[in-house]
Amino acid sequence: MGWKMWSLKKSIWVFHVNTGACNNCDIEIVNCLTPKYDIERFGIKLVGSPRHADALLVTGVVTRQAAPRLKEIYRQTSKPCVVFTIGACACDTGIFHNGYHVIGPVDKIIREEDPNAIIAYVPGCPPKPEAMISGVVKALSAI
Amino acid sequence: MGAVFEGKGKEMSTSMTILFWILVVPGTIVLGLIASWIVRKVSALVQWRLGPPLMQPAYDVLKLMGKEILVPQEANRTVFLLAPLVGLVGVILLTVILCSVLLAQKTFVGDVIVAIYLMVLPSLALILGGSASASPHASIGTAREMKLVMGYELPLVLAFIVVLIKTGGQLSLDSISQQAPVFSISGMLAFLVALLCVQAKLGFVPFDIAEAETELGSGILMEYSGALLGLWKLMHAVMLVALPFFLVTLFLGGYTGNYLSGTGLIVAIVLLLIFVGGRLLAGRSKFMDVLALLSFIGVCILAGLGKYVLILVLLILIKNTNPRLRIDQAMKFFWGYCTIILFAAIILASLGCYYEISWL
Numbered sequence: 001m002g003w004k005m006w007s008l009k010k011s012i013w014v015f016h017v018n019t020g021a022c023n024n025c026d027i028e029i030v031n032c033l034t035p036k037y038d039i040e041r042f043g044i045k046l047v048g049s050p051r052h053a054d055a056l057l058v059t060g061v062v063t064r065q066a067a068p069r070l071k072e073i074y075r076q077t078s079k080p081c082v083v084f085t086i087g088a089c090a091c092d093t094g095i096f097h098n099g100y101h102v103i104g105p106v107d108k109i110i111r112e113e114d115p116n117a118i119i120a121y122v123p124g125c126p127p128k129p130e131a132m133i134s135g136v137v138k139a140l141s142a143i
Numbered sequence: 144m145g146a147v148f149e150g151k152g153k154e155m156s157t158s159m160t161i162l163f164w165i166l167v168v169p170g171t172i173v174l175g176l177i178a179s180w181i182v183r184k185v186s187a188l189v190q191w192r193l194g195p196p197l198m199q200p201a202y203d204v205l206k207l208m209g210k211e212i213l214v215p216q217e218a219n220r221t222v223f224l225l226a227p228l229v230g231l232v233g234v235i236l237l238t239v240i241l242c243s244v245l246l247a248q249k250t251f252v253g254d255v256i257v258a259i260y261l262m263v264l265p266s267l268a269l270i271l272g273g274s275a276s277a278s279p280h281a282s283i284g285t286a287r288e289m290k291l292v293m294g295y296e297l298p299l300v301l302a303f304i305v306v307l308i309k310t311g312g313q314l315s316l317d318s319i320s321q322q323a324p325v326f327s328i329s330g331m332l333a334f335l336v337a338l339l340c341v342q343a344k345l346g347f348v349p350f351d352i353a354e355a356e357t358e359l360g361s362g363i364l365m366e367y368s369g370a371l372l373g374l375w376k377l378m379h380a381v382m383l384v385a386l387p388f389f390l391v392t393l394f395l396g397g398y399t400g401n402y403l404s405g406t407g408l409i410v411a412i413v414l415l416l417i418f419v420g421g422r423l424l425a426g427r428s429k430f431m432d433v434l435a436l437l438s439f440i441g442v443c444i445l446a447g448l449g450k451y452v453l454i455l456v457l458l459i460l461i462k463n464t465n466p467r468l469r470i471d472q473a474m475k476f477f478w479g480y481c482t483i484i485l486f487a488a489i490i491l492a493s494l495g496c497y498y499e500i501s502w503l
């Protein structure tokens with residue numbers, strides 16, 4: 001494991017993308033930053049620009065409108081980066097399955113852009129903060 | 144570092160001088176990274192969180208160095224790539240000048256002016272980088288930063304004039320640092336205003352208008368990624384050393400020498416052990432965390448850095464107890480209240496100088 005990956009694991013800066021979530025997953029993500037879970041302990045920080053990010057937290061199904069934006073944001077993120085799909089919707093369209101406005105789950109859209117993207121799945125509707133933290137841990141130990 | 148500079152006032156031997164010049168740049172970078180850890184840690188403790196580990200700022204910079212650098216298509220490449228270097232070099236030069244005055248008594252006439260100009264360089268580099276990056280967020284951030292610079296430069300220079308009057312008009316940092324103007328009414332006023340100006344220069348919370356995480360993404364730094372962003376982070380870290388040092392030199396009477404001999408050394412070693420133990424046990428109890436932080440501050444005080452720590456803590460407390468101002472409020476604050484206060488301070492200082500009352 002090179003020093004790049006080692007230091008990446010020590011400090012993950014995340015950028016939060018909402019591609020059509022019902023907003024519940026987003027609230028749970030913000031919950032991770034509160035004193036109870038305090039993910040800054042692990043060096044995880046929420047940043048305001050995809051250029052700074054090491055991980056994209058994508059919530060929600062990808063709607064027709066959001067798909068090009070999601071691809072654009074993925075292109076803007078500096079590599080190496082990890083994509084986390086948070087919630088049942090993002091993992092596999094969930095309750096919006098076959099909706100008229102839905103193009104597909106997040107991983108499909110990202111793979112169209114970059115077939116070798118690293119994608120981690122955190123299911124749940126919405127997933128608990130504990131589930132997200134354990135998802136991050138599992139994804140990082142798999143890299 | 145303490146033992147190296149024990150001979151205050153005496154000429155340093157050649158080997159010591161060489162050691163000083165070798166150590167000063169890495170030393171300030173390390174000190175800056177530790178200072179930015181202290182900022183994050185104390186903010187976390189204020190918000191009743193645990194906060195990041197000691198090495199976190201170093202991990203962050205290391206990670207950024209290994210990441211891909213993206214340059215926006217419409218950006219002006221040369222300026223975009225050079226701006227962070229200019230900022231970092233400027234602020235490192237400033238620290239070297241201040242350190243050589245504070246620790247080695249090397250000085251030249253007019254270095255105060257050089258220091259004041261070098262202090263503008265990071266903000267100038269930010270403005271250049273932001274405007275070269277062809278992003279609407281960054282240009283809004285740039286506009287705000289420009290206004291902010293114009294806002295705080297005036298009170299800063301006025302505060303500097305107060306210091307000059309109080310210290311008898313010498314233009315070298317060494318002779319200014321022999322006296323402590325803060326122990327007078329006008330000096331105290333000037334110190335408080337200069338502290339707020341430094342807060343604005345660092346982009347700390349009441350004045351983080353140009354970065355404004357919540358509405359501008361990260362404003363000026365929006366388009367920077369990878370190693371370039373790492374350089375900006377290093378610049379911020381070194382600024383956390385340089386600007387408080389500047390205040391210490393101007394207002395608080397410079398470096399006082401250390402107590403790292405005899406009992407002081409034993410106390411320092413005990414505190415360091417507590418610090419290491421606290422770091423190892425951190426994550427299990429908040430008490431150990433606070434203890435570790437306090438023992439670290441204790442070691443700093445024993446090494447003669449007490450005044451620096453005092454200013455750092457003041458900055459962090461202001462940062463954590465205030466909401467962000469709007470840009471017009473900040474301008475009104477600096478050009479209105481601060482300038483009026485400083486004119487009063489200048490009049491007081493001149494009166495004190497004329498009638499030889501040292502406490503005015």
Ligand code: SF4
Nearest residue numbers: 021022024087088089
């Ligand atoms: S997974 Fe559930 S909570 Fe999350 S966006 Fe979809 S419907 Fe909402």
